[in-house]
Amino acid sequence: MDPTISGAARVPRHLAPVPEGGGPVCTLARKLDGFAPLTVQDRAALEGLTGYVRSVERHAVLVEQECVAEHALIVFAGFASRFKRRLSGRRQILAYLIPGDLCDRGALHRYPLDHAIEALTDCRIAKVPRPAYVDLLGRHPRIALALQRARLAEEATAREWIANMGMRSGPERTAHLLCELLERLGSIGQVSDGQFDLPLTQGDLADTLGLSSVHVNRVLQVLRRDGLISLRGSCLRILEPQRLRQLAEFEAGYL
Known part of the structure; x- marks a missing residue:
């Protein structure tokens, strides 16, 4: 190498x-x-x-x-x-x-x-x-x-996760993570019409985002209420990708 x-x-x-x-x-x-x-x-x-x-x-x-x-x-x-x-x-x-x-x-x-x-x-x-x-x-x-x-790209992603934890609110952090997964899973053909499998527990998301499980649950409810996502079991769909990116200030260049 x-x-x-x-x-x-x-x-x-x-x-x-x-x-x-x-x-x-x-x-x-x-x-x-x-x-x-x-x-x-x-x-x-x-x-x-x-x-x-x-x-x-x-x-x-x-x-x-x-x-x-x-x-x-x-x-x-x-x-x-x-x-x-x-x-x-x-x-x-x-x-x-x-x-x-x-x-x-x-x-x-x-x-x-x-x-x-x-x-x-x-x-x-x-x-x-x-x-x-x-x-x-x-x-x-x-x-x-x-x-x-x-x-x-992994190193750039790690830096982005640090910035996400340090500078964004709970809804913004979660939106940023979902935008990133949309891009990463989409790049390997595992997204269809904004929908992908998210087989993670709220505890997993909490340990990722530096939030409590209760806080993660509330954040997901807010994103659903605002019409940005739908979540049924492990099936997550991004309903308004542009609005979700704006909320997170997401730019995919680091990937």
């Missing part, structure tokens, strides 16, 4: 078309192709990662804090998270990992993680052993470049 790639090298993302019958590998390839166009050989190499995919139950901890990961983790289905937990048990969710997201921190450079990784829902996760992952990057520089650019 070229260590000279910087934030200035990040290019506008394009969306690769979704091939007929596209499955989990298509989701991963589509995301990476948005950062650096992939070759047929690159896609075939990603297809080979399906052999590492396993089902993971909700709340399973994939990597403990302070542990050195021996595998790169790729989310093929479901929602996972990076989080920190206090001795009291209180949790702060630092990032969502959705289908197509890859976590190689620790696995690539063999250093302990300063956070833990947990499945928020039932997931399909590929645990790619370090030797196989390093070999993949060495043989496929376009994949390595796409992953490096994806990490730049």
